[in-house]
Amino acid sequence: MRIMLDPGHGGKKTGASYYGLHEKDVVLDIALKVHDRFINNSVWIVLTRMSDVNVSLKNRCIMANALTASYFISLHCNACRKHTARGAEIFYYKGSKRGRKLAELFEPYVRRFLDQPFRGIKESDRFYVLKYTEMPAILIEIGFIDDKMTNELLRKVEIRQHIADLIADGLNELIRKKI
Numbered sequence: 580m581r582i583m584l585d586p587g588h589g590g591k592k593t594g595a596s597y598y599g600l601h602e603k604d605v606v607l608d609i610a611l612k613v614h615d616r617f618i619n620n621s622v623w624i625v626l627t628r629m630s631d632v633n634v635s636l637k638n639r640c641i642m643a644n645a646l647t648a649s650y651f652i653s654l655h656c657n658a659c660r661k662h663t664a665r666g667a668e669i670f671y672y673k674g675s676k677r678g679r680k681l682a683e684l685f686e687p688y689v690r691r692f693l694d695q696p697f698r699g700i701k702e703s704d705r706f707y708v709l710k711y712t713e714m715p716a717i718l719i720e721i722g723f724i725d726d727k728m729t730n731e732l733l734r735k736v737e738i739r740q741h742i743a744d745l746i747a748d749g750l751n752e753l754i755r756k757k758i
Contacts, residue, residue: 582650582652583648584610585610586607588606600730606656608739610654610743613747613750625642637707640711644712650681654719656721656724667690669700669718670682670706680715695722
């Protein structure tokens with residue numbers, strides 16, 4: 580089984596940045612920690628980037644499709660103009676039944692990322708990587724980086740490790756169930 584794990588943004592494209600913390604750095608660190616859990620395993624976890632480089636959205640999809648990945652999981656941090664939102668959420672491509680099942684499988688793990696409300700599983704057609712990947716795909720918004728409390732939590736190595744461990748646990752369940 581091959582799983583494409585996509586730490587969003589990279590290089591000059593920082594993603595959401597607040598209080599000196601950049602989305603690109605948070606999600607890359609978490610993705611690398613997940614990847615490390617699967618080294619010497621029968622499952623092949625491939626990252627769209629392993630360092631601070633920009634990979635276009637189109638190339639992320641091309642990579643996943645060329646790999647014939649079984650699943651695609653994109654990691655991001657959210658932000659809100661009013662700086663009032665908190666919590667994690669999961670998106671899947673509009674109308675994708677297998678995408679919905681993938682999101683549902685990960686929901687109990689995502690709910691435990693941070694001690695914050697879970698904002699739900701949401702259908703969307705606005706995310707390029709969900710639209711143009713050929714396998715079931717989800718985009719996980721880990722939390723709102725512009726929320727001061729979330730930002731402080733995401734700075735902590737042990738919190739990032741906790742999130743990575745939960746994603747890895749979700750991947751292990753996915754491997755067992757093969758939705």
